[in-house]
Amino acid sequence: MQKVFVLVFLAWVSFLFYAGIALFTSGFLLTRLELTNYSSCQEPPGPGPLPRGGRGEPGACWMASRFSRVVLVLIDALRFDFAQPQVSPMPGEPPASLPFLGKLGTLQRILEMQPHHAWLYRAQVDPPTTTMQRLKALTTGSLPTFIDAGSNFASHSIVEDNLIRQLTSAGRRVVFMGDDTWKDLFPGAFSRAFFFPSFNVRDLHTVDNGILDHLYPTMESGDWDVLIAHFLGVDHCGHKHGPHHPEMAKKLSQMDQVIQGLVDRLKNDTLLVVAGDHGMTMNGDHGGDSELEVSAALFLYSPVALFPNPLPEEPEVIPQISLVPTLALLLGLPIPFGNIGEVMTEPFAGYKDSQPHSSPLTQASALHLNAQQVSRFLHTYSAATQDLQVKELQQLQSLFSKASADYHQLLQSPRQAEAEAALQAVIAELQQFLRGARAMCIESWAQFSLARMAGGAALLAAACCLCLWASQWTTSPGFPFCRLPLMPVAWCLAGAVLCAGLLATTGLKLEPVVLVAVAAVGSLLPFLWEAWAGWGARRPQAALLPTPGPVLLLLLIRWAAFFSDSFVIAEARATPFLLGSLILLLVAQLHWEGRLLPPKLLGVPRLGPSTPTSPSQHSNMHALGLGVGLLFCTRLAGLFHRCPEETPVCRSSPWLSPLASMVGGQAKNLWYGACVGALVTLLAAVRFWLRRYGNLKSPEPPVLFVRWGLPLMVLGTVAYWALASGVDEAPPRLRALVAGASTLLPRAVAGLAASGLMLLLWRPVTVLGKAGPSAPRTRTVLTPFSGPPTSQADLDYVVPQIYRHMQDVFRGQVERTSAQGPLTVAAYQLGSVYSAAMVTALTLLAFPLLLLHAERISLVFLLLFLQSFLLLHLLAAGIPVTTPGPFTVPWQAISAWVLMATQTFYSTGHQPVFPAIHWQAAFVGFPEGHGSSTWLPALLVGANTFASHLLFAVGCPLLLLWPFLCESQGSQKRRQTPGNEAEARVRLKEEEEEALMEMRLRDSPHHFSAALLQLGLKYLFVLGVQILACALAAFILRRHLMVWKVFAPKFIFEAVGFIVSSVGLLLGIALVMRVDGAVSSWFKQFWPSRGN
Amino acid sequence: MKDPDIKRLLYAHLLCIFSVILSTFIPSIFLENFSILETHLTWLCVCSAFVTAVNLVLYLVVKPKTPSKRSSLSHKVARFLKCCIYFLISCFGFHVIFVLYGAPLIELVLETFLFAVILSTFTTVPCLCLLGPNIRAWLRVFSRNGVTSIWENSLQITTISSIVGAWLGAFPIPLDWERPWQVWPISCTLGATFGYVAGLAISPLWIYWNRKQLTYKNN
């Protein structure tokens, strides 16, 4: 029963952390308030007359329309330099040969041949540079908010005023073709639409070819006013191959042909806009705010001359959302209500106008309309919330009134001579106001709820303290196992029921986050009170706190590092450094204690009174090798690093990309061989380990699964990699087969892993074939024990005695016929029954996770297993196991484990930023995408991102089990040193004593439960302080330049990682308990009355 | 435990500190444009040479421990050669450890190696002078209750503080302050030097304060 309480208590502590995280998040990641006001034709944005032609003309609203139709071609991820005209190289200089340069020849030709018809801008994009955020901004003219960055999977319709809405309410026919993100954003807004799936980033052609099928027929039919075509090929090519791949040149040339085709078919009343929604990094990703991601191309073309001046040498830099008011006014529409973009002046200049000053006047009136609209928006917005700073708002208002007054004065006295200069002054004033308004909005749309942040941080801190305190307490003798964990849970439930009842009766609305936090605090308080009253009075508190040592200093350094953006960025390098320091520290400590080297190496006899008293005084020479091996593995894993975008000097490892992106055939095959080798080595290592501890011989289903199912999984993985890396080279008639196989294989591997885990849960004791009481052999084995017990000790420790006896029998019978093998061999496996189940479970978990990564990451997974094996051995060398008392897992073990989990997170190619998420993991097993379901891709991507957290958390109980496992090695070594006969006998006895291995844990179930609880609490503490440090860093540095770029993503990743880890920890401990229960019932078969 | 011993230790350590300080000033007399940061490698070599020289002089002059009975010339030469080999091994060992800790493998090899040399100068050279090429004695000194004299005790302190200093020196590297001393391995070498100097300064004081508790069996 105690075991269940352990789980309940750990779950409750995790719940406290979750509540703290939720409360903090709700205060930290506030979204901008979305107003649902709409601009309308009838209602001008401000007082004063509308400009000439603004009223009465057909199709005109606030301003006369210049174009009746628009073709908007959105080429996803069209970076500015993709479209930049190429200057012909100097003689003697080699021409630039990058595959993406100069491929859009049509634009260049138009800009050269028809300089007054076209204009190219370098559009500056507001991060986050994900497609959905950009589409929102490109239609509403507003800013994307931070929290939206994560919700790329579940896009929902835009509630704010936007261009599409204005178009449909003005009765224009909007035809759309391309990316189906638009379907979610603007449901039912298009008169005709051709949507194509956007999610599959590996598919370069479906969307583009689909658009091309409909584009020209639609255009020629004339049945449209606004035609939007959103091409995805360039973006997907970037994700799949990167911009430097020859495929990118092909894709851009195709886009060039599209533009050429459109230009040929344009009528005089139509404006052509070619725009990229964002750029892409060197690797072809996007989402962040690096220079390459935020510069997109924006190209305007009109068949009639529009621009008075040709394009300057260096194209103008404008905010991308300027397109929104510009398009609205050019089409004679109201500017969307929430727009904060600034009208581009060039298209309003007018090329051949009869009145000389009228072009600046049109510009000024467009700007004035725009300024009126922004001013109205600011007014409405500041009335709705207190986000915007009052002082700046007042400054802007006065700026606006002055500019507006000047403008009106100018309109009333249009004297030619001074008008030109005065007009320019007014334009400058209006532009200044618009820019100031935009800057203020950018600055202040990151608002925090300080109370919630502080509350969340306090709750996290309290939970950390609780963990620390309770973990020290569990090992003290009077720990009330049953009563204590139940009480807070009962309080929690009672409080929740009470709250729910209150809410139901009073109809009061309380946010669920606050409710959860209140429940958490409510359950925490009585627990603390009880703990204080019941126990704190009797013993000084100080005894409970861990003594500060070098390990705690290391942890402190690590926590302090979360407060520095440089260290968060450099965490991928800092974590292996700290891990290495910890490893060397462990080795040095072993040496310092005199347990590393045999005494004869030390020359002089050991001095001083405190020669180590532990009985395991054997040397741990191998610990030195383990330490060096660990350092070596850590360094090797560090070769698989992905650079954060902030460090331009750093070169990302080329090994993180999938094999499909490699061009050379020979290298590809070599790498493929290496990956297969890694898989096979991993499999062989696990099987060798299981055989070494004797667990591969029993006929139990999980063992059979390990013997036959695991190789099958390896085979499936290998075949899938072969298909995935060469899918483009497959002959066309095999395409269907390849597609089917690449769907089925990953699912089969995952299914196999799941069934293996089920088998393991069903029969976790891989010890015995047939152990029914009817089996005669079993009876004979047990006869000595069925008599009356000879002593009290026999009564207490019957189970180990059975085990010991079985071992004796095994030793005696090992040369006999193999028919008797299973039983005796099975008994031998009892010593590693827990860790065998853990290792099997971890292997089964690792394979599907491995499949979600790029092929070459399998080498990292191999290193991961090797590293954790070495680390466990090294830690076991430092922990004496023979003490019968309470078992503890030292802090250095937990810290090293957590550090290693973090290090593996980085070496599997992850970074705690959104653009670095491996979205392609969602297509493993689902090459066609997921349709409308969002949870499955989210699950796959999450499993890919937090694989290391999950694996290490599930494997956490190994830290407790391993020292017991390592006992057998020590005894085996000792056997080789013969002494005199009496000594040998003593040795033999000792050996039996020691070789109990994990059965020692069963010897004292109370201590076992306490140790598991302590392990869980310590693990939660180390992770919890990390999340607390992240939260505090985000809290304290919320006005820091890097908060959205570094601290906020780090906090989110750390929070999700904590949730994954805590769930994994609970699962791991539950698995140990399941094994324990199964062992108990197994023993019951022999000893029905005494089985525990 | 005698006070004169501590006094001698203090003077020896002051001499070592003085040599480190000298190594930053003397070369600028002979070399143009000499500064610790810009011509860092030169400074590393000079500092290493100075500290080694002072250690050797101290070894010859003070001779804190009676040398071994066999003092034939060939034995001395062999002993000297052995010391050189040990020093080289320690340099390469440190180099490998730095690479394992994340130092670049191929670029900046010379810098990394010179860092290994200077750290060896601060740690291995005093060990060689005091204990001779005797691994067992080294292992004994660096384990609990292994020291047998104030000299060994101070050796323990300076060695550990040099290594800790080098370790701490790695921390400013990722910071974005853009200072010239943040470049690998300058901050680490400076950290090691400061650690060494601090160890030299602290150990006599520490021994003086704890002279009541310290009892050495062989003293």
Ligand SMILES: [Zn+2]
């Ligand atoms: Zn996009």
Ligand SMILES: [Zn+2]
């Ligand atoms: Zn994309």
